[in-house]
Every structure is written in structure tokens, then in C-alpha cells.
Ligand SMILES: Nc1ncnc2c1ncn2[C@@H]1O[C@H](COP(=O)(O)OP(=O)(O)O)[C@@H](O)[C@H]1O
């Protein structure tokens with residue numbers, strides 16, 4: 001049992017502690033684990049994550065908030081923040097702030113948004129990661145992301161985060177169109193031509209992501225055509241812990 005392993009300076013002494021076990025495992029596996037895996041983070045390797053998380057030690061609880069343009073994601077996120085202490089990260093808001101900041105990607109992002117197209121994942125994920133690391137919270141609502149399969153797979157690969165669940169605000173197009181045309185926030189993409197393009201992108205690229213999470217039993221679908229207060233009553237029940245509901 002106390003024999004040194006060939007080519008290994010440290011003898012493996014079984015002490016029952018994880019430190020020694022980790023040393024043994026690290027040294028034994030050194031020869032065949034690809035170099036991109038950090039041996040200082042065996043936890044990540046054994047969690048079978050493909051790469052080390054870019055979020056370091058931070059392992060936040062994440063709820064994705066999805067739904068068509070104008071379905072009420074931002075409106076309901078504000079309510080959830082107020083009642084349940086989450087931090088709201090809107091992918092669209094982060095991208096618009098990036099344009100305003102004069103970043104080198106600004107023009108590209110602006111053109112994509114004007115056309116209702118989805119900005120490459122690399123850009124959006126960097127903004128999300130930065131925001132997650134900056135906030136002193138471990139509960140995040142990520143609104144308007146992932147918007148396509150590329151967003152979804154890249155985020156999971158890079159951060160290792162799997163959402164707690166996915167809120168899906170389901171709303172008919174006519175209602176969303178009416179809301180977007182009346183939103184009045186001076187957004188360049190709230191015009192009828194871009195709105196139609198965004199609806200098409202939602203159907204073709206974003207719905208498949210919702211279907212993916214549905215197949216994993218993660219989707220909580222909500223009728224978002226109702227008035228704001230009624231929608232929030234349903235949302236609230238999803239965020240209220242089971243113990244609190246029983247006590248109420
Ligand atoms: N349930 C609702 N009923 C009517 N109008 C709503 C409702 N939810 C949101 N709105 C309004 O519709 C517009 C779009 O809502 P918003 O939350 O910005 O949607 P999203 O973030 O999904 O694009 C806003 O002007 C908002 O005030």
C-alpha cells in the first residue's frame with residue numbers, strides 16, 4: 001500500500017484524507033489527462049466539466065429568463081429582484097451598455113441589434129461573466145440568454161453553470177408586438193421591421209433552446225399575456241420555497 005508509484009516522488013500513503021487521495025489521483029493521472037486540465041483543480045476534472053470554470057471559486061445559482069421580445073422578461077425580473085434578492089442581468093442591457101461605452105465591438109453589436117440578429121456568444125458571455133464576478137451576490141436572473149444553441153452550449157462549457165430552472169414567458173406575437181411598439185424606451189430595434197425579424201429569430205433559434213431545457217424538465221412555462229400583477233403571482237409561487245408556502 002505504501003509503495004511509491006513509478007515515476008512519482010511522493011509515496012501514496014492512505015490516510016483517508018482527501019488531500020492525500022487527491023495527490024495520489026493527480027499524480028497517477030498526470031500521464032494521460034490533457035495538459036489544459038489544471039491539476040490544481042481536481043474537483044473540476046471529477047465534475048467532468050470540460051474546462052476549468054472562468055468564474056473561479058464562484059458557483060452562483062442561476063435562473064434563465066426566456067421568452068419572445070416584449071413578453072415581459074425585464075418587467076418580471078424587476079419584481080423578482082425586489083422580492084427575492086436576485087441580481088438581474090439582462091444580456092440585451094449589457095450589450096447596449098457595451099455599445100455606449102465605445103468598445104471596439106460597439107459597431108458590430110449595434111448592427112446586429114438593429115437587424116435583430118444574435119451577437120456572437122463570445123462577446124455576450126464575457127459581459128455576463130464580468131457582471132457575475134463584479135456583483136457580491138450568488139443568485140442571478142439571466143434575462144434574454146441563452147438565445148440560441150451556440151449561446152447555451154458555450155455558456156455551459158465556459159462557466160460550468162447549469163441553470164436551476166428556466167422561466168419561460170409565453171405570449172402571443174400580436175400581444176408582444178403591441179407592447180414593443182408602445183414600449184417607448186427609444187430603442188432602435190423597437191420598430192416594426194426589426195420586431196418582425198426578432199420574432200423570426202425567436203422562433204427559429206430561441207425556441208429550440210427552450211425545447212432543450214424542457215427535455216431536461218427545467219422549464220417553468222408561464223402565461224405572460226395576462227396583466228403584470230397576475231403574471232407575478234404565478235412567478236412568485238415558483239420562487240417561494242416550499243417551506244414558506246406550507247407556513248403561509
Ligand atoms: N403583463 C403585461 N401586460 C401588459 N404590458 C406589459 C406586461 N409586461 C410587460 N409589459 C410592458 O410591455 C413592454 C415590454 O415589456 P418588457 O418587460 O420590456 O419585455 P421584454 O424584457 O421581454 O422585452 C414594456 O413596455 C412593459 O411595460
Ligand SMILES: Nc1ccn([C@@H]2O[C@H](COP(=O)(O)OP(=O)(O)O)[C@@H](O)[C@H]2O)c(=O)n1
Nearest residue numbers: 069070091092113116117118119144145147
Ligand atoms: N443573448 C442575447 C440577447 C440579446 N441580443 C441582442 O439584443 C437584442 C435585444 O434583446 P433584449 O433581450 O434586450 O430585448 P427583447 O428582444 O427580449 O425585447 C436582440 O434582438 C439581439 O440582437 C443578443 O444578441 N444576444
